[in-house]
Amino acid sequence: MLALREYLQSYHSYPGIKIIEWKKREGMVDVPARDLPEILTYCLDMRPRPIWLTHVVNDERQLGNGFCVYLVLHFPGKDFSLTLVAKGIKDKFPTLSLIFPALNWSEREAQDLFGLQAVGHPDPRPLVLHPGWSQDFHPLCKDYKAGQDRKAFKRQPLVFPEMHGDGIFQVSVGPIHAGIIEPGHFRFYAIGEPVLHLEAQLFYTHKGVEKLLEGKSIEEGLQIIERLCGVCTVSHSLAYCEAVEKLASVEVPRQVLLWRTILAELERVYNHVGDIGNMCAGVGFALGNANGAQGKEKLQRLNSDYFGHRFLRGMVVPGGLKSIPGAKDRKDLLNRLLVLSDDFEDWIPLLQEHDGFRQRAVTAGILKTDVALDMGVTGPAARASGLANDWRELHAYLLYAELNVKSIVRQDGDAWSRLMVRVKETRESFRFLNTLLREAMQGPELDDEKLTALAGKKIRLLTPAWGCVESPKGTEVIWLMLDDEGKIYRCRIRSASYANWPAVPLTMPGNIVPDFPLINKSFELCYSCCDR
Amino acid sequence: MLSLLLRKLKIGRLTEKVRNSHLSQGSSDLPASFRQSLHIRHLACGSCNACDWEMAALSNSLYDHQHFGIDFVASPRHADLLMCTGPGSTHLLKAASETYEALPNPKWVMAVGDCAIDGGVFKGAYACEEGISRILPVDYKVPGCPPTPDDLMKALLEMMGKEVS
Numbered sequence: 001m002l003a004l005r006e007y008l009q010s011y012h013s014y015p016g017i018k019i020i021e022w023k024k025r026e027g028m029v030d031v032p033a034r035d036l037p038e039i040l041t042y043c044l045d046m047r048p049r050p051i052w053l054t055h056v057v058n059d060e061r062q063l064g065n066g067f068c069v070y071l072v073l074h075f076p077g078k079d080f081s082l083t084l085v086a087k088g089i090k091d092k093f094p095t096l097s098l099i100f101p102a103l104n105w106s107e108r109e110a111q112d113l114f115g116l117q118a119v120g121h122p123d124p125r126p127l128v129l130h131p132g133w134s135q136d137f138h139p140l141c142k143d144y145k146a147g148q149d150r151k152a153f154k155r156q157p158l159v160f161p162e163m164h165g166d167g168i169f170q171v172s173v174g175p176i177h178a179g180i181i182e183p184g185h186f187r188f189y190a191i192g193e194p195v196l197h198l199e200a201q202l203f204y205t206h207k208g209v210e211k212l213l214e215g216k217s218i219e220e221g222l223q224i225i226e227r228l229c230g231v232c233t234v235s236h237s238l239a240y241c242e243a244v245e246k247l248a249s250v251e252v253p254r255q256v257l258l259w260r261t262i263l264a265e266l267e268r269v270y271n272h273v274g275d276i277g278n279m280c281a282g283v284g285f286a287l288g289n290a291n292g293a294q295g296k297e298k299l300q301r302l303n304s305d306y307f308g309h310r311f312l313r314g315m316v317v318p319g320g321l322k323s324i325p326g327a328k329d330r331k332d333l334l335n336r337l338l339v340l341s342d343d344f345e346d347w348i349p350l351l352q353e354h355d356g357f358r359q360r361a362v363t364a365g366i367l368k369t370d371v372a373l374d375m376g377v378t379g380p381a382a383r384a385s386g387l388a389n390d391w392r393e394l395h396a397y398l399l400y401a402e403l404n405v406k407s408i409v410r411q412d413g414d415a416w417s418r419l420m421v422r423v424k425e426t427r428e429s430f431r432f433l434n435t436l437l438r439e440a441m442q443g444p445e446l447d448d449e450k451l452t453a454l455a456g457k458k459i460r461l462l463t464p465a466w467g468c469v470e471s472p473k474g475t476e477v478i479w480l481m482l483d484d485e486g487k488i489y490r491c492r493i494r495s496a497s498y499a500n501w502p503a504v505p506l507t508m509p510g511n512i513v514p515d516f517p518l519i520n521k522s523f524e525l526c527y528s529c530c531d532r
Numbered sequence: 533m534l535s536l537l538l539r540k541l542k543i544g545r546l547t548e549k550v551r552n553s554h555l556s557q558g559s560s561d562l563p564a565s566f567r568q569s570l571h572i573r574h575l576a577c578g579s580c581n582a583c584d585w586e587m588a589a590l591s592n593s594l595y596d597h598q599h600f601g602i603d604f605v606a607s608p609r610h611a612d613l614l615m616c617t618g619p620g621s622t623h624l625l626k627a628a629s630e631t632y633e634a635l636p637n638p639k640w641v642m643a644v645g646d647c648a649i650d651g652g653v654f655k656g657a658y659a660c661e662e663g664i665s666r667i668l669p670v671d672y673k674v675p676g677c678p679p680t681p682d683d684l685m686k687a688l689l690e691m692m693g694k695e696v697s
């Protein structure tokens with residue numbers, strides 16, 4: 001990272017750039033907003049190319065910093081993450097989306113929620129706030145106090161691109177769908193069977209969670225963070241706790257790390273198994289769906305039996321864990337997992353060898369490698385398109401360095417590849433769980449006080465910190481800053497679904513409308529943690 | 533095919549023992565014809581999706597809602613009951629009331645989960661209501677965050693007047 005540091009230090013050799021912090025794994029650099037595009041271009045030219053973790057806009061006018069943009073990049077291979085900070089923004093900042101399309105949504109969101117202008121943005125339509133809110137409604141500005149504005153919301157028609165030509169028609173679907181799924185509106189522009197273009201209008205479940213978090217204590221915040229998304233509860237709370245623990249400079253004991261890793265892997269396993277089943281549902285392949293749903297149910301019951309919650313809520317707390325299972329439970333847990341892992345191996349061949357299913361999934365919804373890279377795609381979707389970016393491999397956290405995790409990569413980028421990545425990852429996770437639980441069985445019983453290291457620690461205020469965790473869907477990043485009383489000043493949630501959603505419509509052209517359920521499910525994204 | 537059959541034999545019956553008698557003995561406010569079969573439409577209204585997944589779990593082989601005469605249908609026009617999850621996000625209110633309007637009479641609404649009942653942890657957020665009852669007439673409530681599939685099954689069977697042991 002020396003080259004990068006030297007570049008930044010010598011950049012135009014003028015005082016605008018200030019290195020605030022440069023440690024082994026993390027750095028933070030102040031840069032003038034107008035230089036952001038050039039510096040980002042330099043960074044993106046580095047090989048291996050950096051990935052984005054999060055992009056945060058913060059209203060720091062009360063602190064005398066104006067509006068601030070924080071962009072956190074990670075440089076793979078070096079396990080180094082750099083935060084670029086542009087302070088003193090008044091009402092506009094230069095767009096970065098033209099250089100790095102992954103930031104497109106985040107900048108549009110800043111326009112909606114802060115009333116700032118991303119100058120030169122290629123698609124400045126509103127994103128998070130649907131048309132119908134009052135013009136000067138910018139809820140994330142500090143001078144906005146949540147009131148009754150929602151009562152004044154009068155739904156206006158959504159804005160979609162026009163498309164003309166012989167035989168072109170539109171199919172609009174949603175926001176309420178036919179199955180038991182979350183709401184979103186999809187508009188297909190089709191000519192005959194093949195789709196020409198797809199517009200996805202999300203943010204129907206937008207509730208204003210980031211604003212709601214402001215002013216809450218760390219513990220109250222955790223309750224909400226756990227409920228950003230049902231199925232990534234552990235990952236979100238781990239990311240949140242990582243940020244809190246960085247601010248408190250807490251070293252978490254090994255036993256806690258061990259059990260946190262176990263929880264994270266349990267979450268991955270039950271999600272992947274369920275997601276594999278859901279992909280089968282996308283093509284009406286009932287056998288695969290039934291087996292997936294069955295496996296998921298059994299894994300969730302196991303969660304509930306040993307950790308008290310089917311979605312593993314309430315286990316991870318800042319500084320530690322609420323409790324860990326006793327010696328006998330550890331053994332039972334392992335035994336039950338071994339049975340479920342055998343069961344998984346038993347039914348997976350049914351899918352792999354099913355010609356009809358294979359034919360539907362192979363070549364459906366191809367996400368090309370360079371598109372995945374530009375759009376900042378993460379998780380199994382990225383790995384199925386040839387990007388080896390499993391955060392468990394890139395960054396040493398929890399016990400993953402010891403487990404020697406390797407990204408499972410496939411090159412084709414189609415629905416089938418995304419399925420196979422999940423299958424292999426599930427297998428790996430069962431293996432990790434086996435190793436981890438064997439270690440846990442040797443471990444001591446811990447009383448509950450030993451499990452939280454946070455109590456009485458001094459916590460850094462008005463300093464940003466982030467946490468990032470590889471969830472079953474990809475990297476979940478939570479960026480946190482506390483105010484001078486230790487309450488949440490700003491909490492930005494960049495979920496894996498938020499990073500991946502913009503890429504989904506790009507995989508549709510050329511496919512037929514009936515393939516959308518399969519393609520959509522092969523990404524298996526949530527709406528809730530995307531819309532917040 | 534052979535492997536399939538073998539697997540089937542190995543697993544045996546998955547659906548759990550019916551823990552209720554199939555006869556309508558309990559009390560129910562529903563007209564008699566709805567006690568035999570109930571068609572449900574799901575309405576996600578800003579939920580965190582855990583409640584939705586628990587509802588989806590009802591259809592796995594272990595619960596298998598269909599053998600109680602319960603089914604999830606694709607259109608509100610075919611439904612008797614609207615099961616709502618989430619506190620009622622502002623962007624969805626119009627779609628939610630249109631969905632409710634589309635249900636034929638008689639119709640019932642069930643609020644599933646704490647946040648559908650009173651907003652839960654999302655109380656006070658700028659773009660959601662404090663519970664679905666602010667916009668739709670709620671007849672049944674199932675508390676929990678999320679309620680387990682067992683809770684949901686119990687609530688549905690009770691609603692239909694089937695006895696739950």
Ligand code: SF4
Pocket residue numbers: 227230578579580581582583584617618644645646647648652653676677678679
């Ligand atoms: S009640 Fe709880 S589990 Fe259900 S949607 Fe609300 S927050 Fe999620």
